[in-house]
Amino acid sequence: MASDIVNLAQKLAKFSEHWSPRVVAEMNDYQFKLVKLQGDFVWHQHEDTDEVFIVMKGEMRIGFRDREVTIREGELFVVPRGVEHITRAQEECHALIIEPRGVVNTGDAGGTLTAASDVWV
Secondary structure, eight states, rough: OOOOOOOOHHHHHHOOOOOOEEEEEEEEEEHHHHHHEEEEOBOOOOTOOEEEEEEEEEEEEEESSSSSEHHHHHHHHEOTTTTBBBEEEEEEEEHHHEETOOOOOOTOOOOOOOOOSOOOO
């Protein structure tokens, strides 16, 4: 199977919406999604899967009910399955998310920030 090189900066330049992940690659049943974050997301959890955030530009915070972590450019963090969390970014942040195909960005919370799944850029 032939693969193409994915230029993440070029892909990020193709959309401006916040909290709307875009798929750039797949490996087995996992998707690699670019997302732009700014402001506060919603409290949610993913019962069946862990979620990986890799910050490419800026910084983001992930809040938990008992603590908060700050992830800076070049760092990654794994949110364990079933753990309630909220993502935040004071300034626009660009991140790569790795998670199974079909995961809904708002998890169990739903609401107006729910993005369509499997949208490629």
